[in-house]
Amino acid sequence: MNKYYLVRILSDRSKILCFSSIFLLTFFDLVSRIIYIPYGMKPMHPAFNTFLSLTGLSMYPSAVFFWFLPVYLLYLFSDDIFEDYSKGYNLIISQKVGFRHYALSKIKKSFFYSFIFVIALLFLNLLFSYILFSGATYSSFYELIPYFDKRHLLRVSLSHPFLANICFDLAAAFLAGVLGLLGASLALLIKKRNIVYPITLCLWFIPVCARKSIMLSLQPFSEYDLDYIYPIYLITVTVFILLSWICCSWELKRNANISN
Amino acid sequence: MKTKRLLIAIIIVSAFSSVLFSINAFAGEDNFPYSFTMKANQSSNYSSDSYERTTIYTNNPWKVNMTFNGEGTGTIATYWIASKIIHTQYSDKHNVAQGSGAHYYFAYSEASGEYVRLGVQNNNNTTNSYTVSGYWDEEIGRQISNEG
Numbered sequence: 550m551n552k553y554y555l556v557r558i559l560s561d562r563s564k565i566l567c568f569s570s571i572f573l574l575t576f577f578d579l580v581s582r583i584i585y586i587p588y589g590m591k592p593m594h595p596a597f598n599t600f601l602s603l604t605g606l607s608m609y610p611s612a613v614f615f616w617f618l619p620v621y622l623l624y625l626f627s628d629d630i631f632e633d634y635s636k637g638y639n640l641i642i643s644q645k646v647g648f649r650h651y652a653l654s655k656i657k658k659s660f661f662y663s664f665i666f667v668i669a670l671l672f673l674n675l676l677f678s679y680i681l682f683s684g685a686t687y688s689s690f691y692e693l694i695p696y697f698d699k700r701h702l703l704r705v706s707l708s709h710p711f712l713a714n715i716c717f718d719l720a721a722a723f724l725a726g727v728l729g730l731l732g733a734s735l736a737l738l739i740k741k742r743n744i745v746y747p748i749t750l751c752l753w754f755i756p757v758c759a760r761k762s763i764m765l766s767l768q769p770f771s772e773y774d775l776d777y778i779y780p781i782y783l784i785t786v787t788v789f790i791l792l793s794w795i796c797c798s799w800e801l802k803r804n805a806n807i808s809n
Numbered sequence: 810m811k812t813k814r815l816l817i818a819i820i821i822v823s824a825f826s827s828v829l830f831s832i833n834a835f836a837g838e839d840n841f842p843y844s845f846t847m848k849a850n851q852s853s854n855y856s857s858d859s860y861e862r863t864t865i866y867t868n869n870p871w872k873v874n875m876t877f878n879g880e881g882t883g884t885i886a887t888y889w890i891a892s893k894i895i896h897t898q899y900s901d902k903h904n905v906a907q908g909s910g911a912h913y914y915f916a917y918s919e920a921s922g923e924y925v926r927l928g929v930q931n932n933n934n935t936t937n938s939y940t941v942s943g944y945w946d947e948e949i950g951r952q953i954s955n956e957g
Contacts (some may be wrong), residue, residue, distance in 0.1 A: 551878065565947075580874075582920070585898055585901075587900075588898075588918075588919060589867065589915075589917040589918060590898075590901050592899055601933065603851060603901075603934055608850055608851035608852060608853075608934070611851070611934055612850055612851075612934070615934070689901065689902065689903050689904050692904065692912070692957055693885065693904055693906055695909075696883065696906040696909050697810065697883075697906075704927055708851045732855070755937065758936045760937065762933075762935040762937075764933065764935055765935065768933060768934065770884065770904070771885070771932065771933055772884050772885045772932075773933075780947070788897045807924060
């Protein structure tokens with residue numbers, strides 16, 4: 550089933566274009582950091598040049614990626630749900646394997662591919678950063694050391710910057726997986742693109758625009774300690790999983806007669 | 810004798826005055842106040858005032874002292890100096906914690922003889938804007954060996 554979904558995604562040229570555009574966005578963010586080096590800018594240690602560290606020249610790559618993340622994930626990994634409903638494939642597959650199996654496989658697939666997509670993107674970004682800026686040791690974050698307690702997350706991250714990047718990359722990827730899960734659940738329940746896309750985007754913007762924004766929990770090397778950022782992350786993930794479960798349960802109940 | 814003493818006094822006063830005037834001919838360390846908005850989503854903003862970096866030395870640093878950040882006590886903002894009109898970056902970007910005192914940073918050689926503004930952006934990608942204020946100087950009038 551996984552191979553079938555992968556072939557379905559990769560055979561669509563517009564999806565390949567979407568993959569490539571997002572990858573180029575993160576690559577551009579990395580490469581743009583070398584523009585001022587000929588003018589005297591000190592290149593920073595590779596761990597501080599990653600996409601999540603937000604030390605790039607421009608705010609736009611990060612903004613374009615994170616603000617519209619649900620749209621990319623829905624388009625890449627949940628759009629087949631709308632196609633299935635429009636062509637009636639959902640009924641054919643449900644008759645063969647049961648609606649429950651069909652729905653759960655769609656949801657698991659969306660979570661899994663969203664997670665893999667974002668983790669691959671961020672790990673590639675980390676790898677290219679270590680290649681492009683290998684040998685650099687400077688970081689403007691080291692100047693902040695005297696102003697934070699040694700147990701503060703910033704101090705701990707500065708002691709282990711590579712590990713800090715890995716942890717935050719995993720957190721971002723898991724959140725993306727949960728976002729994919731939510732999009733797939735809404736798609737199964739509502740079945741209309743022009744309703745699911747805006748609803749998913751609005752639900753995503755609630756934690757993004759909050760005073761304690763979810764974006765703070767995706768940024769290594771910030772001034773906010775763990776006790777400030779993990780509640781936001783936990784609440785957002787829990788609420789999204791709960792909403793996904795509600796949508797999925799509702800749709801399963803509605804289709805109980807064709808469930809296994 | 811009296812005339813001789815008067816002459817010596819005049820020479821000494823003249824010597825001191827010339828040294829004093831020559832010191833005042835170069836820019837000293839100033840504290841220009843600034844207060845403006847640190848925009849949302851890591852957008853850059855710049856001080857309304859600009860000053861000319863007359864020095865040719867990149868290690869005659871610019872200074873920033875962030876005394877207030879609406880984001881909260883001890884929070885961080887990113888500062889640099891930039892050209893007056895098109896905001897070309899004229900120094901590295903540096904993270905400054907609120908209330909951490911004055912910091913001195915090197916400029917790029919392109920900043921020599923140019924009018925510069927203080928640039929700021931939030932180090933966090935949030936949708937909130939905050940007011941930041943403090944003091945800055947485009948050059949402090951002496952060379953230093955280490956930034957910080």
